Amino acid sequence: MKVVTLFVLMLVTVAVAEKDNKKPKKKKDPRDYTDADIYKLEEEWTEDGDIDEGDLPEHQRKAEPIDFSKIDTSDPEGVIKMTKRHKTLMMFATVSGDPSEEETDEITALWQSSLYNANIEITRFVISANRILIKLVDGSYAYEIKDFLVEQDRCESVTIEGQTYHGKASPEYKKESKDSKKSKDQKKSKKSSGKKKNAKKNKDEL
Template sequence: MVASFYGRSFIFWTTFLLILFIIPSLEAKNEKKDKKDDAADKWKKKDIRDYTDADMERLFEQWEEADDDELEEDELPEWKREAPKVDFSKYDQNNPENLMMMSKKGKTLMMFVSVSGNPTRAEAEQITSLWQSSLYNGNLDITRYMVSDDRAIFMLKDGSKAWEVKDFLIKQDRCLQVTIENKDYPGKGSLKTEL
């Protein structure tokens, strides 16, 4: 009987001490949470013109967390998209460029284009801009960057179209050379410089 009294007494005092220490810590946590909520409410009520960079970053993070919509396949960055499958049964062994075209489908590709005749930078920009416009009119969307006085980069979102672009460019009078994947294709302008 004495043992059961001490057992009950131990349980009672242990429970009492736990409650004595836990309740104040819970109240302290609630106070911190209330202060945090007040700060969040104050931030939400702030005029957007008064937002700091930290406020904008917090707003962006909340926006991203709440955004449950999945992006469509064509909106994803290239490195997150699933690569198109290459069908090797359609591969013609006599034309290795076909394999390159198939492997670059849906991937960004950059090609270098050189202008013949030692042009000034302004002249080369005008010529490559004309080529870009002609290709755009043919439904080939290309971004152009000048990298030197006589050389430009043409960037395509769909790399499989690069050889179609190359075929157009090498027929131009002022095209010296087109380079795709480290392979050079001489243009019509290279024949005039060799003479």
């Protein structure tokens, strides 16, 4: 009798389990998706159809070969342009004065619009009352963006890879601009001097 009872219980359990499996699974609200859910969706989309490599998540794209022999490690701008081409890069910008988050959003939205008109797309996040995070899909544009931002009247600073560059609204900006101009003039003078020496040498040889 005990064996028969046990056998019946097993049949009932199997039947209930099959019934539960046939019930349609409740779809998860997209607003509740975690990073893992989004990653899984990206994987499924990649498997389901042909996707251009440029549209793939960054971790699935083929890494572009980098010729390290052409990289001057003393030139941070050159390093970023070479190593961050077609790669995500985060940079920061600070608005001068004591703005509210709304004011910072309005000011930096104008910056974003100007960059967009110059065919440079960025994603902008206001992370505090006077500071924004800028996300670039192609990090090689970082210094072009920096050059534009530091010339804006309300830009206090721009930070790229831990290096801070003072903006027009910063007291340090004028001093750095003078030093930069002086350095460029010296390089220009050396280049001009070298050309004159070479011209004189060629003349003497003739």
